[in-house]
Amino acid sequence: MLGEKQPLITTPPAPAGCESEKCQRMYKRIKVGLLAIASAALALHVLGKVFKGCEHDHLTPHTPDFDAGKVFLSFPSTKHLRENLAYYTSGTHVAGINRTQAVYTRDYIQAQGIDAEIVEYYPWMNYPVDQRVALFNATTSEVLFEAGLKEDVIPGDPASEDPNNLPAFHGYSANGNVTGQLVYANYGSLDDFKALKAAGISIKDKVVLVRYGEMTRGLKVYAAGLDGARGVLIYSDPADDGYVQGPVYPEGPWRPESSFQRGSVSLIQIYPGDPLTPGYAATKDAPRLDPNEATNLNRIPSLPLSYRDAEPLLRALKGQGKLAKEVGDNWVGGLTSKGVEYWTGPSELSVNLLNQVEYKITPIQNVIARIEGWSEPNRAVIIGNHRDAWCAGASDPSSGSAAMLELSRGLGKLLKLGWRPRRTIILGSWDAEEYSLIGSTEWVEENQKWLNAEAVAYVNVDGAVGGSEYAVGGSPVLKHLLYEATKQVPYPHSNQTVYDVWLRDSAKYAGGVKPEKPIVFPLGSGSDFTAFMSHAGISSIDMGFGGYGGSYHSNYDSFNWMSKFVDPDFKFHQAMTRLWGLLTIRLADDPVLDLKPTTYAEDLKDYIDGIEAYVASQIPDKTGIDETIAKKFRHLRRAQRNLLRSAYYLEKRLQYLQRVYGEGCQMSSGRRRRRCFELRKSINERVTKLERQFIDPSGIPGREWYKHILVSPGRWMGYDSQIFPALAEAAEDGNWKAFQAYEERAAGLIDDAARFLRKF
Numbered sequence: 001m002l003g004e005k006q007p008l009i010t011t012p013p014a015p016a017g018c019e020s021e022k023c024q025r026m027y028k029r030i031k032v033g034l035l036a037i038a039s040a041a042l043a044l045h046v047l048g049k050v051f052k053g054c055e056h057d058h059l060t061p062h063t064p065d066f067d068a069g070k071v072f073l074s075f076p077s078t079k080h081l082r083e084n085l086a087y088y089t090s091g092t093h094v095a096g097i098n099r100t101q102a103v104y105t106r107d108y109i110q111a112q113g114i115d116a117e118i119v120e121y122y123p124w125m126n127y128p129v130d131q132r133v134a135l136f137n138a139t140t141s142e143v144l145f146e147a148g149l150k151e152d153v154i155p156g157d158p159a160s161e162d163p164n165n166l167p168a169f170h171g172y173s174a175n176g177n178v179t180g181q182l183v184y185a186n187y188g189s190l191d192d193f194k195a196l197k198a199a200g201i202s203i204k205d206k207v208v209l210v211r212y213g214e215m216t217r218g219l220k221v222y223a224a225g226l227d228g229a230r231g232v233l234i235y236s237d238p239a240d241d242g243y244v245q246g247p248v249y250p251e252g253p254w255r256p257e258s259s260f261q262r263g264s265v266s267l268i269q270i271y272p273g274d275p276l277t278p279g280y281a282a283t284k285d286a287p288r289l290d291p292n293e294a295t296n297l298n299r300i301p302s303l304p305l306s307y308r309d310a311e312p313l314l315r316a317l318k319g320q321g322k323l324a325k326e327v328g329d330n331w332v333g334g335l336t337s338k339g340v341e342y343w344t345g346p347s348e349l350s351v352n353l354l355n356q357v358e359y360k361i362t363p364i365q366n367v368i369a370r371i372e373g374w375s376e377p378n379r380a381v382i383i384g385n386h387r388d389a390w391c392a393g394a395s396d397p398s399s400g401s402a403a404m405l406e407l408s409r410g411l412g413k414l415l416k417l418g419w420r421p422r423r424t425i426i427l428g429s430w431d432a433e434e435y436s437l438i439g440s441t442e443w444v445e446e447n448q449k450w451l452n453a454e455a456v457a458y459v460n461v462d463g464a465v466g467g468s469e470y471a472v473g474g475s476p477v478l479k480h481l482l483y484e485a486t487k488q489v490p491y492p493h494s495n496q497t498v499y500d501v502w503l504r505d506s507a508k509y510a511g512g513v514k515p516e517k518p519i520v521f522p523l524g525s526g527s528d529f530t531a532f533m534s535h536a537g538i539s540s541i542d543m544g545f546g547g548y549g550g551s552y553h554s555n556y557d558s559f560n561w562m563s564k565f566v567d568p569d570f571k572f573h574q575a576m577t578r579l580w581g582l583l584t585i586r587l588a589d590d591p592v593l594d595l596k597p598t599t600y601a602e603d604l605k606d607y608i609d610g611i612e613a614y615v616a617s618q619i620p621d622k623t624g625i626d627e628t629i630a631k632k633f634r635h636l637r638r639a640q641r642n643l644l645r646s647a648y649y650l651e652k653r654l655q656y657l658q659r660v661y662g663e664g665c666q667m668s669s670g671r672r673r674r675r676c677f678e679l680r681k682s683i684n685e686r687v688t689k690l691e692r693q694f695i696d697p698s699g700i701p702g703r704e705w706y707k708h709i710l711v712s713p714g715r716w717m718g719y720d721s722q723i724f725p726a727l728a729e730a731a732e733d734g735n736w737k738a739f740q741a742y743e744e745r746a747a748g749l750i751d752d753a754a755r756f757l758r759k760f
């Protein structure tokens with residue numbers, strides 16, 4: 001409460017009889033405490049006065065001098081972040097099995113003075129029952145090796161001892177008990193399977209052993225299934241995230257020999273969310289597909305393996321088939337230091353792969369919190385993080401969940417100061433991301449109608465901290481805001497800002513030279529921004545500090561791992577909370593949104609250059625290609641120039657607003673003020689809805705859930721972004737008629753976007 005009087009400014013005298021040293025000491029402490037409370041009350045009092053004196057801009061608690069973002073930056077506390085992370089990592093929270101953590105999250109946010117509720121959905125998910133990988137002699141039935149399929153307990157790390165820890169398991173894996181000879185197929189990428197075929201090795205009726213990397217799990221299994229494999233084992237090779245990278249846990253952050261990577265094998269690039277309710281919410285009574293009709297599921301069984309379990313399998317291939325290094329130069333992994341030669345097989349011995357899972361419809365819990373905007377309650381900034389994890393999930397995602405709680409505490413403190421955001425802020429703590437981005441996807445599907453009208457932007461943080469390198473993907477329209485916000489956040493243990501270090505680190509994506517601006521990647525998939533960006537056309541950001549992949553989706557992504565090797569003083573957690581909060585507040589509170597259509601239009605030119613080069617690479621006969629290729633993109637080129645012109649026009653309108661009225665619209669004449677409000681509203685509407693213009697209601701052919709013409713996860717990439725997916729895929733398929741139709745269609749949508757920007 002804001003006090004009218006200041007009774008605590010003068011401290012009461014020490015009570016009589018307080019002469020002893022102990023009593024005096026205690027009293028001194030009380031006095032210091034009272035003084036602190038007194039100065040806080042005074043500050044609140046002054047702020048309250050300032051707010052009250054500023055009612056000309058509707059009923060605002062605002063004052064031009066009160067910079068909520070800046071004030072917020074001082075709130076995130078490493079102590080709270082550490083406590084939050086300790087909580088989330090104290091028990092497993094696989095999707096659908098830990099309602100307690102949802103209730104805790106809701107109650108914590110509510111305690112900050114923010115409305116929060118649990119929203120449930122009912123997806124169809126699987127859980128492990130029994131599994132086996134064994135090597136045996138088919139003639140004698142003699143078993144030569146049984147895989148452990150469990151991660152070792154590490155003394156001193158309680159998370160590794162949790163009896164609820166999952167064994168080796170893939171979310172959405174198919175039930176099966178299959179036997180066949182073994183074939184090694186490197187990363188199991190399309191190129192790898194092609195190379196294998198070219199080398200004369202068939203995977204038909206075989207059990208295929210591949211390593212993690214390059215392509216998502218689901219696509220490895222899918223590609224193997226297409227060529228007739230019976231089952232797939234995916235192991236973590238030490239070259240990719242084990243001892244070749246550095247010391248392994250608990251001596252260092254990298255993957256130890258018994259560790260394997262759990263994860264989903266759903267085909268997220270077809271559609272994410274509940275497999276049985278594509279495009280609509282998995283509510284309790286929703287109509288559901290038959291599981292056989294779901295097109296985003298694999299049909300052959302799979303399991304993850306540690307390199308300790310993979311080693312005997314690789315040894316069984318020795319001398320069989322081809323030497324792997326003769327099939328491709330990147331085919332040899334890191335077990336050579338243990339004397340393993342990498343061969344393709346097929347093996348003489350047989351492998352039995354048993355994957356018994358239980359599929360059922362299970363309730364999951366999103367926590368949705370809401371702070372209503374005072375001026376534009378029907379415009380919403382949404383921020384989100386998933387809560388579910390395969391194990392303790394210290395980095396993925398609990399570092400983000402810890403940050404979200406701390407962010408809510410900061411917002412709560414601002415609210416107590418009398419601040420309210422101009423626009424509505426929504427916080428989403430999503431469940432079941434790990435299975436297939438389910439919580440966020442179902443929520444977007446259920447709320448799409450009003451989101452389409454009201455959403456300003458979505459800011460996702462999955463793992464907030466898994467290293468020290470800031471990495472971000474996002475819509476080009478949000479780049480400028482990202483630059484500005486990162487310039488305000490100090491980078492831990494340095495005198496630089498996050499922006500400075502981000503710019504420095506960007507060099508490695510720009511051929512080793514420091515680029516002019518830091519790199520913002522286009523969004524593909526792999527986290528909860530997907531439904532917002534690629535399905536609903538809501539400009540999105542996805543960010544985090546990354547670097548160490550060595551505990552990813554294992555029991556060792558634990559509090560101990562985090563606090564020993566990654567973020568001992570929680571300064572990176574703090575930096576991410578600050579940045580996330582600042583972005584949220586700027587998006588919710590800037591009178592004129594800092595979204596830049598000019599950047600989008602400029603980047604669009606790069607997108608077109610990129611897809612043109614890619615399409616050229618898909619045409620085997622290059623004679624006279626330059627001319628024909630350029631011709632194939634002529635509508636898009638024209639539309640891009642058109643969009644850029646419109647974006648400049650919009651910028652001029654903004655400059656006019658700033659020059660003639662000022663962004664705050666704080667003038668005494670009612671008529672001028674109304675004109676200013678109207679112009680400002682119109683500008684904000686153009687910049688927030690620009691992304692929506694890139695939504696093609698008919699979707700990308702073959703995976704129509706994805707509707708954004710510019711970005712989607714690649715059909716054969718999984719998570720990475722494919723620019724102009726429909727064009728890329730038509731070119732890959734050599735379907736030039738379809739290509740031409742999409743090129744004109746995409747150009748038409750961009751022309752519409754250009755017209756939209758000029759609509760005042």
Ligand SMILES: *[C@@H]1O[C@H](CO)[C@@H](O)[C@H](O)[C@H]1NC(C)=O
Pocket residue numbers: 087088089090091092093097098100101164
């Ligand atoms: C759920 O999480 C809480 C808090 O982390 C933990 O105490 C509990 O054991 C977890 N439940 C299960 C089933 O793992």
Ligand SMILES: *[C@@H]1O[C@H](CO)[C@@H](O)[C@H](O)[C@H]1NC(C)=O
Pocket residue numbers: 177178179352354
């Ligand atoms: C799986 O198949 C193997 C080999 O055919 C067989 O020995 C075993 O009993 C089967 N296990 C289960 C659980 O069906």
Ligand SMILES: *[C@@H]1O[C@H](CO)[C@@H](O)[C@H](O)[C@H]1NC(C)=O
Pocket residue numbers: 137138139140348349
């Ligand atoms: C399987 O066992 C038979 C019979 O002992 C033996 O001849 C054969 O070499 C064994 N195969 C392999 C690959 O070890």
Ligand SMILES: *[C@@H]1O[C@H](CO)[C@@H](O)[C@H](O)[C@H]1NC(C)=O
Pocket residue numbers: 493494495
């Ligand atoms: C930051 O700057 C101060 C003063 O210039 C210097 O003493 C300190 O070593 C710097 N710290 C780091 C981490 O660079």
